[in-house]
Amino acid sequence: xxxxxxxxxxxxxxxxxxxxxxxxxxxxxxxxxxxxxxxxxxxxxxxxxxxxxxxxxxxxxxxxxxxxxxxxxxxxxxxxxxxxxxxxxxxxxxxxxxxxxxxxxxxxxxxxxxxxxxxxxxxxxxxxxxxxxxxxxxxxxxxxxxxxxxxxxxxxxxxxxxxxxxxxxxxxxxxxxxxxxxxxxxxxxxxxxxxxxxxxxxxx
Numbered sequence: 241x242x243x244x245x246x247x248x249x250x251x252x253x254x255x256x257x258x259x260x261x262x263x264x265x266x267x268x269x270x271x272x273x274x275x276x277x278x279x280x281x282x283x284x285x286x287x288x289x290x291x292x293x294x295x296x297x298x299x300x301x302x303x304x305x306x307x308x309x310x311x312x313x314x315x316x317x318x319x320x321x322x323x324x325x326x327x328x329x330x331x332x333x334x335x336x337x338x339x340x341x342x343x344x345x346x347x348x349x350x351x352x353x354x355x356x357x358x359x360x361x362x363x364x365x366x367x368x369x370x371x372x373x374x375x376x377x378x379x380x381x382x383x384x385x386x387x388x389x390x391x392x393x394x395x396x397x398x399x400x401x402x403x404x405x406x407x408x409x410x411x412x413x414x415x416x417x418x419x420x421x422x423x424x425x426x427x428x429x430x431x432x433x434x435x436x437x438x439x440x441x442x443x444x
Contacts, residue, residue, distance in 0.1 A: 244269040245299040247289065249276045251359070253351060253406030254309035255296040261313045261402055264435050265320040277359065310339045310403055317399050324399040335393045338400035345381075349374035351407045354414030364415065372415060379411070379421050386423045390430060397434040405431040 246262065246269050248255030262269050274280045274295050281293045290297040290307045298306045298315070306312055317324035326332045353371040356362045382404065385392060393400040409428050412418055418425050432439055 243267070243301045245272055246270070246296060247272045247274050247286070247299070248296040249274050252276065252295065253410065254347070257309050257402050257406040258296045258298065258312045258316070260406075260435055260437055261316050261324070261399070264324075264402075265316055267316060267320055310343060310399075313399050313402060314339070324397070324402070326394075326396075326398065331394060335398045335400045338393050339403050342400070342403045345374070346378040346404065347407060349378055350411050350414055350416060353416075354407065354410060357415055358413040375411065375414065375416050379408070379416060379418075379424060382408070382427075383421045383424055386427050390427070391434075392427070397431060401427075401431045402435060405437070 244262070244267060246255075246258055248258060248271065250256065250259075250273060259271065261267075274286070276295060280286060281290075281295055286297075287293055289299065289305050292307060294307060296307070296309050296312060298312045300306065306315060314325065325335055349371050353367060353375055356367050356371075357364075382392065389395060391397050391401050392404055405428055408418075408424065409432075418428075429439070431437070
């Protein structure tokens with residue numbers, strides 16, 4: 241029996257970041273695909289696992305559930321390797337800084353616009369323009385950092401790169417032009433190589 245169960249939707253960057261972390265660390269797990277669009281996260285059975293009704297959701301070997309993608313990534317990284325989270329207190333805090341920033345200043349714009357455009361089929365004029373502006377600001381901030389360091393939190397790949405690459409690599413599906421940010425494109429390729437992630441153009 242697998243040590244962990246991971247409930248997730250393969251179309252979700254938040255879910256994929258957990259899967260990529262588990263694969264990179266060689267963690268034994270069972271992936272349970274959940275279709276968010278069909279309402280599967282609102283069933284009584286799923287809400288018993290995660291009352292928030294969201295994926296991803298990790299079930300530990302002892303049955304305890306853990307939600308929120310970046311919390312799961314950090315748990316797996318610290319429990320099974322530690323290399324994705326630096327030991328130095330300041331460098332560790334920088335990884336956390338980017339993880340918090342991703343959920344507050346990146347995902348709410350880039351992931352949300354992608355969802356509305358690619359999955360709900362909304363036209364540009366039906367989408368709040370603040371999403372495009374906010375996403376471009378986020379990409380601009382990443383580009384500034386990547387002009388200084390090869391990875392988002394420093395010289396080595398970390399949990400922050402896994403967290404941020406998930407939606408950045410598919411930002412074009414939300415109408416963001418990554419050709420305007422060549423160092424982000426180069427970073428995406430570095431992260432995909434570092435974590436053995438199939439390039440987005442080859443992904444299912």
